[in-house]
Amino acid sequence: MDIRKIAAVTAAACLLGGCSSRELGAGGKDKSGSSVYSEVVRKGSEVEPISVEPLPEKLSATQLDRAKHGYGQGVQMDDLNRPLGALDFNNAYGKYNATAINDGSDSKTICLTFDQGYENGYTAAILDTLKEKKVKAVFFVLQDYAEKNPELVQRMIDEGHIVGNHSKSHFSMPELSEEQCRTEIETLHNYIKDNFGYEMKLFRPPMGEFSEFSLEQTRKTGYRTVLWSYAYADWDVNSQPDYETAYSKLVTAAHPGAIYLLHSVSRTNCEVLPAVIDKLISEGYTFTTDC
Numbered sequence: 001m002d003i004r005k006i007a008a009v010t011a012a013a014c015l016l017g018g019c020s021s022r023e024l025g026a027g028g029k030d031k032s033g034s035s036v037y038s039e040v041v042r043k044g045s046e047v048e049p050i051s052v053e054p055l056p057e058k059l060s061a062t063q064l065d066r067a068k069h070g071y072g073q074g075v076q077m078d079d080l081n082r083p084l085g086a087l088d089f090n091n092a093y094g095k096y097n098a099t100a101i102n103d104g105s106d107s108k109t110i111c112l113t114f115d116q117g118y119e120n121g122y123t124a125a126i127l128d129t130l131k132e133k134k135v136k137a138v139f140f141v142l143q144d145y146a147e148k149n150p151e152l153v154q155r156m157i158d159e160g161h162i163v164g165n166h167s168k169s170h171f172s173m174p175e176l177s178e179e180q181c182r183t184e185i186e187t188l189h190n191y192i193k194d195n196f197g198y199e200m201k202l203f204r205p206p207m208g209e210f211s212e213f214s215l216e217q218t219r220k221t222g223y224r225t226v227l228w229s230y231a232y233a234d235w236d237v238n239s240q241p242d243y244e245t246a247y248s249k250l251v252t253a254a255h256p257g258a259i260y261l262l263h264s265v266s267r268t269n270c271e272v273l274p275a276v277i278d279k280l281i282s283e284g285y286t287f288t289t290d291c
Contacts, residue, residue, distance in 0.1 A: 071210065
């Protein structure tokens with residue numbers, strides 16, 4: 001199945017299925033409920049246990065809520081232009097080592113993150129821009145992406161970017177068992193470690209879907225869950241926002257502690273990124289991979 005052709009349909013399904021009041025619910029599912037990338041499953045290597053600090057609150061698996069939530073930053077802002085949905089997420093789920101915004105201070109920092117579902121020919125140019133502007137970013141990769149694009153993953157590492165875990169097969173994490181959650185994370189973790197000598201520490205759950213249970217399983221693997229405080233409709237390669245619209249959205253959405261979610265399949269993102277970086281720097285923002 002051509003993943004490119006179903007990306008727009010599945011993203012729209014996410015917006016209708018619980019994200020309609022938000023500007024974006026990243027990723028999505030098809031009408032049958034299957035994950036967008038359910039057909040890119042690859043058989044991974046044997047997983048290895050990862051040591052992790054115990055949760056301060058002693059919660060057993062049976063006490064954790066398994067209700068599935070679809071994240072979106074929402075449209076309500078505080079007086080610093082920070083989305084209340086992201087702040088609320090941190091307040092509710094920070095104890096699971098999960099974040100949607102760097103809310104520890106009012107410093108003007110932005111963390112650029114890219115979701116790498118498949119390669120559409122723009123990642124190299126995005127990396128060129130980041131290198132030219134001396135900006136580091138976080139790239140969340142699927143295992144299928146890493147297998148098919150090893151030279152790009154290696155370049156991300158070599159140029160000082162952070163490579164994050166987007167799961168082995170893009171399943172909805174709250175629909176999985178404890179063992180399945182661990183396998184989705186650790187199989188890709190070990191693949192990247194074995195093939196690139198790199199250990200990932202950040203995880204973005206597919207489609208932004210989570211539960212208390214899935215967040216805790218992620219924490220137990222030693223990972224930090226990273227969502228986002230700003231994203232927009234950039235994923236549909238057949239219906240790209242125009243340059244001016246994208247530029248305006250990305251610049252006016254800026255706020256202290258921002259975590260931007262962008263998709264590297266977007267032609268517009270690739271074209272507008274240099275000007276957006278320049279404008280945000282001129283407004284006093286700095287870029288960080290601390291998220």
